[in-house]
Amino acid sequence: MAEERKAGARLRRGDRIAEIIAVAREVITENNGVEMPIGEIAGRLGIVEGAIYRIYPTKRQLVMAVLCDWYEEVMASYESGLEQISGVREQLRFVTYHHIDCIYRYPELVNFYFGVVRMSREYWGSELHKLNRRYANRVVKILSEGALRGELRADKSPRLGRDILFGVVEQSTWPYRMKVGTFDPDEIADNIADLIYNAFARPPETDVRRHDVAERLLGISEELRAIAGGVRS
Amino acid sequence: MAEERKAGARLRRGDRIAEIIAVAREVITENNGVEMPIGEIAGRLGIVEGAIYRIYPTKRQLVMAVLCDWYEEVMASYESGLEQISGVREQLRFVTYHHIDCIYRYPELVNFYFGVVRMSREYWGSELHKLNRRYANRVVKILSEGALRGELRADKSPRLGRDILFGVVEQSTWPYRMKVGTFDPDEIADNIADLIYNAFARPPETDVRRHDVAERLLGISEELRAIAGGVRS
Amino acid sequence: MAEERKAGARLRRGDRIAEIIAVAREVITENNGVEMPIGEIAGRLGIVEGAIYRIYPTKRQLVMAVLCDWYEEVMASYESGLEQISGVREQLRFVTYHHIDCIYRYPELVNFYFGVVRMSREYWGSELHKLNRRYANRVVKILSEGALRGELRADKSPRLGRDILFGVVEQSTWPYRMKVGTFDPDEIADNIADLIYNAFARPPETDVRRHDVAERLLGISEELRAIAGGVRS
Amino acid sequence: MAEERKAGARLRRGDRIAEIIAVAREVITENNGVEMPIGEIAGRLGIVEGAIYRIYPTKRQLVMAVLCDWYEEVMASYESGLEQISGVREQLRFVTYHHIDCIYRYPELVNFYFGVVRMSREYWGSELHKLNRRYANRVVKILSEGALRGELRADKSPRLGRDILFGVVEQSTWPYRMKVGTFDPDEIADNIADLIYNAFARPPETDVRRHDVAERLLGISEELRAIAGGVRS
DNA sequence: GATGAATGAGCTTTCATTCAT
DNA sequence: AATGAATGAAAGCTCATTCAT
Numbered sequence: 001m002a003e004e005r006k007a008g009a010r011l012r013r014g015d016r017i018a019e020i021i022a023v024a025r026e027v028i029t030e031n032n033g034v035e036m037p038i039g040e041i042a043g044r045l046g047i048v049e050g051a052i053y054r055i056y057p058t059k060r061q062l063v064m065a066v067l068c069d070w071y072e073e074v075m076a077s078y079e080s081g082l083e084q085i086s087g088v089r090e091q092l093r094f095v096t097y098h099h100i101d102c103i104y105r106y107p108e109l110v111n112f113y114f115g116v117v118r119m120s121r122e123y124w125g126s127e128l129h130k131l132n133r134r135y136a137n138r139v140v141k142i143l144s145e146g147a148l149r150g151e152l153r154a155d156k157s158p159r160l161g162r163d164i165l166f167g168v169v170e171q172s173t174w175p176y177r178m179k180v181g182t183f184d185p186d187e188i189a190d191n192i193a194d195l196i197y198n199a200f201a202r203p204p205e206t207d208v209r210r211h212d213v214a215e216r217l218l219g220i221s222e223e224l225r226a227i228a229g230g231v232r233s
Numbered sequence: 234m235a236e237e238r239k240a241g242a243r244l245r246r247g248d249r250i251a252e253i254i255a256v257a258r259e260v261i262t263e264n265n266g267v268e269m270p271i272g273e274i275a276g277r278l279g280i281v282e283g284a285i286y287r288i289y290p291t292k293r294q295l296v297m298a299v300l301c302d303w304y305e306e307v308m309a310s311y312e313s314g315l316e317q318i319s320g321v322r323e324q325l326r327f328v329t330y331h332h333i334d335c336i337y338r339y340p341e342l343v344n345f346y347f348g349v350v351r352m353s354r355e356y357w358g359s360e361l362h363k364l365n366r367r368y369a370n371r372v373v374k375i376l377s378e379g380a381l382r383g384e385l386r387a388d389k390s391p392r393l394g395r396d397i398l399f400g401v402v403e404q405s406t407w408p409y410r411m412k413v414g415t416f417d418p419d420e421i422a423d424n425i426a427d428l429i430y431n432a433f434a435r436p437p438e439t440d441v442r443r444h445d446v447a448e449r450l451l452g453i454s455e456e457l458r459a460i461a462g463g464v465r466s
Numbered sequence: 467m468a469e470e471r472k473a474g475a476r477l478r479r480g481d482r483i484a485e486i487i488a489v490a491r492e493v494i495t496e497n498n499g500v501e502m503p504i505g506e507i508a509g510r511l512g513i514v515e516g517a518i519y520r521i522y523p524t525k526r527q528l529v530m531a532v533l534c535d536w537y538e539e540v541m542a543s544y545e546s547g548l549e550q551i552s553g554v555r556e557q558l559r560f561v562t563y564h565h566i567d568c569i570y571r572y573p574e575l576v577n578f579y580f581g582v583v584r585m586s587r588e589y590w591g592s593e594l595h596k597l598n599r600r601y602a603n604r605v606v607k608i609l610s611e612g613a614l615r616g617e618l619r620a621d622k623s624p625r626l627g628r629d630i631l632f633g634v635v636e637q638s639t640w641p642y643r644m645k646v647g648t649f650d651p652d653e654i655a656d657n658i659a660d661l662i663y664n665a666f667a668r669p670p671e672t673d674v675r676r677h678d679v680a681e682r683l684l685g686i687s688e689e690l691r692a693i694a695g696g697v698r699s
Numbered sequence: 700m701a702e703e704r705k706a707g708a709r710l711r712r713g714d715r716i717a718e719i720i721a722v723a724r725e726v727i728t729e730n731n732g733v734e735m736p737i738g739e740i741a742g743r744l745g746i747v748e749g750a751i752y753r754i755y756p757t758k759r760q761l762v763m764a765v766l767c768d769w770y771e772e773v774m775a776s777y778e779s780g781l782e783q784i785s786g787v788r789e790q791l792r793f794v795t796y797h798h799i800d801c802i803y804r805y806p807e808l809v810n811f812y813f814g815v816v817r818m819s820r821e822y823w824g825s826e827l828h829k830l831n832r833r834y835a836n837r838v839v840k841i842l843s844e845g846a847l848r849g850e851l852r853a854d855k856s857p858r859l860g861r862d863i864l865f866g867v868v869e870q871s872t873w874p875y876r877m878k879v880g881t882f883d884p885d886e887i888a889d890n891i892a893d894l895i896y897n898a899f900a901r902p903p904e905t906d907v908r909r910h911d912v913a914e915r916l917l918g919i920s921e922e923l924r925a926i927a928g929g930v931r932s
Numbered sequence: 933g934a935t936g937a938a939t940g941a942g943c944t945t946t947c948a949t950t951c952a953t
Numbered sequence: 954a955a956t957g958a959a960t961g962a963a964a965g966c967t968c969a970t971t972c973a974t
Contacts, residue, residue, distance in 0.1 A: 013954080034352065037947065049949080051955055059948060111352060119267065119348040124413050160401070160424055167400025168393070180357050191393060199432040221453040228460045243937055243973070271965070283967080284938050292965065476952070476958055500818065504944070516946080517959050525944065581818040585733065585810060590879050626867070626890060633866025634859070646823050657859055665898040687919040694926040712933080736968065748970080750934055758969060 013055070017065075019045060020052060024066045025109065032179075033111030036063065060120075064128050067117055070109055071131045074102050082138060088146035089197050095139055096196070097189035099169055104185045107177045114170070136162050143200060152200045161200055168192055246288070250298075252278060253285055257299045258342065265412075266344030269296065297361050300350060303342055304364045307335050315371060321379035322430050328372055329429070330422035332402055337418045340410040347403065369395050376433060385433045394433055401425055483521055483531075485511060490532045491575065498645075499577025502529065530594050533583060536575055537597045540568050548604060554612035555663050558631075561605055562662070563655035565635055570651045573643040580636065602628050609666060618666045627666055634658055712754070716764075718744060719751055723765045724808065731878075732810030735762065759819075763827050766816055769808055770830045773801050781837060787845035788896050791864075794838055795895070796888035798868055803884045806876045813869065835861050842899060851899045860899055867891055 023044050028036045038059055042049045056062035078098050085094050103110050123129055143158035172188055175181030244252065256277050261269045271292055275282045289295035311331050318327050336343050350356055372395040379385035405421055408414030477485065489510050494502045504525055508515045522528035544564050551560050569576050583589055605628040612618035638654055641647030722743050727735045737758055741748045755761035777797050784793050802809050822828055842857035871887055874880030 016954085038949085039947070048956055048958090049947095050951085050957075053949070054954065057949095115348050115352040118407075119344060119411075121265075124411055156428070157424065160405070160428065163404035164397055164401045164428070167402070167404035168397045169400070170403065171396035171400035172393075174351075178352075178357060191390070195389070195393065195397070195432055199428055217450055218453075221450055221457070224457055225453055228457060246936075249937080270963080272963080280937090281939055282965080283940080286966065287937075290966090479957075482958080498820075503942080505942085513958095514960055515944080516961075519945065520958075523945090577818060581814050584873075585814040585877075590877060622894070623890070626871075626894065629870035630863055630867045630894070633868070633870035634863045635866070636869065637862035637866035638859070640817075644818075644823055657856065661855070661859065661863070661898055665894055684916055684919075687916055687923070690923055691919055694923060715933085734968095737970085738968065747935055747937090748968095749936075749972085752970070753933065756970095 016051075017055060020055065020062070021066050021069050024062060025070065028066070028112045029106075029108040031108075033108035033113075033115065033177075035116075036066075036112070038062070060122055063117060064126055067109070067113055067128050068131060070106070071128060071135070075131065075135060078135065078138070088142060088149075088151050089193075091142045092139075092197050093189065093193040095142065096165060096169070096193040097185065099166070100173065100185045100189050100192075103169065103173045103177065104183075107173075107179075110173075111177050136166060139165050146200065151202065153202050156200055161196060164199070165192065165196055168195075249284075250288060253288065253295070254299050254302050257295060258303065261299070261345045262339075262341040264341075266341040266346075266348060266410075268349075269299075269345070271295070293355055296350060297359060300342070300346055300361050301364060303339070304361060304368070308364065308368060311368065311371070321375060321382075321384050322426070324375045325372075325430055326422065326426040328375065329398060329402070329426040330418065332399070333406065333418045333422050333425075336402065336406045336410065337416075340406075340412075343406075344410050369399060372398050379433065384435065386435050389433055394429060397432070398425065398429055401428075479521070482517075486518055486521065486528070487532050487535050490528060491536065494532070494578045495572075495574040497574070499574040499579075499581060499643075501582075502532075502578070504528070526588055529583060530592055533575070533579055533594050534597060536572070537594060537601070541597065541601060544601065544604070554608060554615075554617050555659070557608045558605075558663055559655065559659040561608065562631060562635070562659040563651065565632070566639065566651045566655050566658075569635065569639045569643065570649075573639070573645075576639075577643050602632060605631050612666065617668065619668050622666055627662060630665070631658065631662055634661075715750075716754060719754065719761070720765050720768045723761060724769065727765070727811045728805075728807040730807075732807035732812075732814065732876075734815075735765075735811070737761070759821055762816060763825055766808070766812055766827050767830060769805070770827060770834070774830065774834060777834065777837070787841060787848075787850050788892070790841045791838075791896050792888065792892040794841065795864060795868070795892040796884065798865070799872065799884045799888050799891075802868065802872045802876065803882075806872075806878075809872075810876050835865060838864050845899065850901065852901050855899055860895060863898070864891065864895055867894075 020041060024036060024041050027040045027044070031040075036059075038049050038052055042052055045051075052062065056065060078095070081098065082091060082094060085091050117123055117128065139162040140158040143152060143156075143161045146152035147154040147156075147158070169188075169192065172192075173183065176183050253274060257269060257274050260273050260277070264273075269292075271282050271285055275285055278284075285295065289298060311328070314331065315324060315327060318324050350361065356362055373391040376385060376389075376391035376394045380387040380389075380391070402421075402425065405425070406416065409416050486507060490502060490507050493506045493510070497506075504515050504518055508518055511517075518528065522531060544561070547564065548557060548560060551557050583594065589595055606624045609618060609624035609627045613620040613622075613624070635654075635658065638658070639649065642649050719740060723735060723740050726739045726743065730739075735758075737748050737751055741751055744750075751761065755764060777794070780797065781790060781793060784790050816822055816827065838861040839857040842851060842860045845851035846853040846855075846857070868887075868891065871891070872882065875882050
């Protein structure tokens with residue numbers, strides 16, 4: 001990517017930023033999401049560290065920029081895809097799959113996010129944190145709208161649903177992220193989406209209605225028996 | 234803890250080990266589970282780094298010793314407590330509460346474990362990893378035994394249940410671990426244990442009752458028919 | 467050398483490299499070719515160790531650079547000198563003298579090379595090793611060309627000749643390198659070159675012919691004596 | 700070796716010494732003759748470093764003891780073997796083979812000796828150095844006695860012969876010692892012993908006869924001159 | 933004749949950051 | 954909008970040696 005051009009060429013600010021972000025991603029990826037040395041980025045771009053510090057006065061800011069850029073990319077398909085889907089079940093399945101697929105494609109960036117950035121002091125309240133909330137709140141919204149429409153139970157916290165979704169995905173994908181296992185995004189997405197849907201689904205009204213009918217039948221029958229008893233005796 | 238004693242006093246190996254482990258915990262805790270410099274530990278103990286390296290030839294080994302020690306402490310109450318509890322629901326509630334309470338009491342050690350150790354190359358297959366599997370597998374066991382006894386559904390993977398439990402707890406406790414929020418261990422344990430129990434529970438007793446009703450209806454109907462037969466004849 | 471300038475002045479990369487190499491040589495020399503601490507080099511240059519690591523990412527690379535630089539310097543006079551000399555005997559004498567003189571002038575660097583670098587894992591196949599082979603192979607070449615031209619015996623391995631040359635020089639100069647003795651480069655070079663030449667020289671055909679002549683002379687003399695005897699009696 | 704006994708058992712001084720020496724050799728060998736940490740030796744013996752320092756107050760002394768012990772072992776077969784051999788050629792071949800075989804069997808100890816001990820300040824004049832001189836001087840003796848007996852040339856320095864022998868062996872065995880090559884001790888010993896013998900051997904008998912011839916020619920010429928004088932007068 | 937703990941000085945290396953040019 | 958050199962602080966680790974018990 002960077003190697004195609006003459007090293008250290010003078011770029012317009014925007015191009016330089018794009019380049020830095022792109023190479024920083026590569027560096028994170030090749031370091032398994034454990035570290036991202038500025039020197040490594042500069043080296044690959046054929047520029048010096050100072051050039052990067054001109055644009056991002058601290059490493060923290062660069063890190064955030066890299067992850068925000070990635071997050072926005074991920075969000076684009078996430079939100080546009082979600083708009084075209086209706087039905088709680090289908091939406092749930094979509095966000096689950098989308099999240100899992102994201103981990104499947106960017107395990108190192110995810111590790112970096114989970115292990116380095118999300119653990120840091122400065123994450124809370126950051127731009128990235130806001131993006132994450134927007135991302136995660138789609139699940140909250142799906143669940144609460146489902147509850148409003150009566151499809152889902154209203155007595156369960158949608159936030160808990162959100163935590164379940166992201167939590168179980170994070171747990172399940174850990175061996176893959178650690179490069180000691182693999183998984184099938186489709187299958188695992190099905191399982192998880194199903195599970196969450198069922199955990200939040202209302203007990204089907206049909207059952208309830210059928211139950212009512214049975215009770216009424218029973219009542220009537222008892223009456224009939226009483227009557228019949230009177231007739232017989 | 235260490236500051237109270239005379240610095241650098243000559244200790245028996247066992248005491249020194251205990252001291253190192255204890256102070257290492259402190260250091261991790263005060264660093265919010267982000268780092269654990271050997272120099273800091275040595276400094277607090279009033280000894281030189283080399284003295285620690287006599288006992289733990291690599292930092293990795295010390296880290297593992299610290300976390301194993303902590304894990305064993307946690308496991309003791311976990312396993313002994315679990316033995317005295319019967320009933321799937323109750324056991325599930327116990328392990329959930331226990332895990333949450335552990336995070337509540339040791340958020341920094343948990344952060345260190347999640348963010349540093351569990352992300353590292355050498356964790357997989359380590360003693361600590363084995364302890365973790367033992368810990369987590371209690372949940373698998375509870376769920377699969379529940380399925381065998383007919384209390385839980387047999388069509389859901391107990392491993393998924395395990396991942397849900399630990400995943401949702403990890404997610405839910407994150408703001409607390411980041412020191413930007415708090416939570417009530419009891420309440421959240423109730424919610425989560427409930428949710429998992431319901432997600433794995435067999436269809437409710439109403440079905441069973443409905444079955445009863447049907448049987449009784451059938452009986453009554455037979456009687457009515459007989460009576461009706463007598464009336465007729 | 468370095469002490470004369472203002473410490474820590476900002477230098478162009480090339481100058482800094484030259485300076486580091488030069489000071490590294492000094493450090494090796496003053497340490498009798500036993501060690502070369504980076505900190506010592508940095509200290510003398512008035513810079514920090516990290517500044518050296520910017521240029522040589524590992525100590526190994528710096529060591530190799532220092533010795534390659536020295537080797538190249540030595541090779542220059544070696545190869546240019548050799549080109550202007552013809553005759554096996556003269557060439558052999560030249561390379562022997564040159565090698566001995568090199569040891570005479572740089573005993574500590576030689577010690578460092580022999581005792582530290584050549585003993586290390588990474589030497590084999592390195593740039594320095596290649597230079598050394600080029601250096602040593604001149605002797606092989608001289609001997610095999612001498613054999614081709616009939617001046618030297620063809621039944622002796624030129625490689626053995628090379629090993630003799632460098633081996634005996636290394637042995638003979640050891641007391642000097644250890645600073646417990648001295649030697650006269652000229653004298654020892656004569657001895658060694660002579661010895662190797664003679665060991666590889668063909669038995670001179672002239673001797674054989676001369677032997678023939680002597681025999682014929684002897685025969686004729688006998689005849690003359692016999693004649694003279696007849697005259698006298 | 701050390702593992703067979705209970706670790707740290709109280710030993711008589713002599714046994715402890717023997718044990719330390721033996722294990723030290725192992726340590727040197729397993730470290731490729733590059734280093735010999737005291738801690739490693741103590742660890743293998745199940746004792747503490749201090750126990751070794753009781754016996755050898757400095758590492759230097761232990762190192763010397765280890766190498767002297769080894770040298771004495773080597774010397775035993777060397778000297779006893781040599782006594783039973785007569786003839787310059789045969790003795791030369793024996794010492795060459797013995798030396799090469801020693802390197803063949805103990806390449807790491809040899810490396811340690813060459814690269815570490817022989818390069819150190821304290822080697823000169825040490826017990827080990829004396830042993831080495833005794834070892835090497837056998838070659839000097841063989842060569843000078845050969846010269847006295849007229850078998851070898853008297854105009855060549857026996858010391859040079861010694862340096863050639865040890866030098867060429869050291870050079871030739873370097874790839875083997877570096878574990879990047881191998882060699883056949885017998886073959887190489889033949890080559891080297893031959894070469895040295897020939898380099899020091901007196902010119903063949905033909906030369907001697909030629910000398911005779913010259914003398915006789917001189918005598919005859921004188922006679923002829925006398926006769927010619929008689930004829931003339 | 934040991935033990936066992938601890939020292940202290942050194943080493944190589946890493947990396948975010950600064951600043952004169 | 955950069956360069957290019959350098960900093961400084963820390964980290965993990967090694968090892969010969971000491972000394973109280």
